[in-house]
Amino acid sequence: MPKSDIHPTWSKDTPVLxxxxxxxxxxxxxxxxxxxxxxxxxxxxxxxxxxxxxxxxVERFMKKYGLNSTDN
Structure with a gap:
């Protein structure tokens, strides 16, 4: 048997303000x-x-880690 009075009350007309x-x-x-x-x-x-x-x-990343865009 399920417990009674454990669920919140549902209202169909709740205003969204x-x-x-x-x-x-x-x-x-x-x-x-x-x-x-x-x-x-x-x-x-x-x-x-x-x-x-x-x-x-990308440029900021390269500058931050001291890399050149031509490095592989």
Missing amino acids: WDGKPLCFVGSTKKELQVDIWLANHPFYTKSQVVVDSEGR
């Missing part, structure tokens, strides 16, 4: 869910994403 404003309702065991980033303010979707310049990584 961003900046105190409800975005949508989802099922959850929490009373409310707070999010910092969502579709409307995510950098990828708002085209404000900063591209990290990774150029020069």
Whole structure:
């Protein structure tokens, strides 16, 4: 026989809040869910994403270990 009263209470209409404003309702065991980033303010979707310049990584590695790019 399974134990009773060991599972959390499931709510079908838990509000997802961003900046105190409800975005949508989802099922959850929490009373409310707070999010910092969502579709409307995510950098990828708002085209404000900063591209990290990774150029020069090999050169920094070679300089760090005192290697020349012509060494084999």
